[in-house]
Amino acid sequence: LRLLKSGIIKLVRPGDKVEVKGAKIEAVPAYNVNKFRSPGVVYHPKEEGSVGYVIELDGVRIYHAGDTDFIPEMRNLEVDVALIPVSGTFVMTAEEAAEAVNTFKPKVAIPMHYGAIVGDKSDAERFKKLAEVDVVILEKE
Template sequence: MAKLLYQGHGSFRLTSNKGQIVYFDPFIGDGYDKPADLILVTHDHFDHNNVEICAKKPNCRIITHVEALAGGKHNRFEVGGIKIEAVEAANKNHSPNECVGYIIEIDNGKIYASGDTSKTKSMETFADLHLDYAIFPGDGFYNMGLVEAAECATLINARHNIIIHIGRDGAPFDRSKA
């Protein structure tokens, strides 16, 4: 299974067994110095789309919600053996045509990265995917709160659940607060 590192706010990094680097919703802080093979962006808010902060390999692929929703559907991609499927994301501040979540298959593991969302109808099918990790927001402002995140975790039934995006100030990860 790939190594998962929380980058702070709504961002994390995956490192595959082959050394491939995937950044998810880059924002601020340190830790974006490893050249990326792939960058996934869920929506066009400043605290989720700072791709400039990331070191990139010359052939780095950047997939945003625009490409993920091209043609009016949730698209699938494959980059260096990493499979990515865009999935529904929406909340009171984001319509379904402005954002996505991603299901990422890497090193025989499956990760659901929800992005800024509330509970969606498509989550009802995710238990069938036998996800290893589900990553949810939890601040309750531009996305689900902690109670709703717990409900979604129960519905999705991933082996492990992680809450991120829990502060409203957009600060990077602070170990002293963990």
């Protein structure tokens, strides 16, 4: 709370834009539409105001989707690189993530959010087969 009051940390909501040392950062919506913790209750409700980010630096636009499903707001994204969740359960499945990137067409997509709590590398590999954009699967060192 002290850091928030000091301005070192800024609380953002979907639609907010900030600039930090030349990097333009836009908070974009991230929420679930079909991943439920119990009947009728999604894991990440839109009303919570959770966010992903579009970061622009030196003319390159990078999208970090956050914890989200394929949502309508993604359709108009204009990004070069997309970091996109693929593990299902709390976020998009590999199939849903492929549908998302096939819609907004980044130059490169990087699957994420698999292998720690849920999902595994097979989710990333399935995403790569279905995506109609270049996909880079990062390996742990």
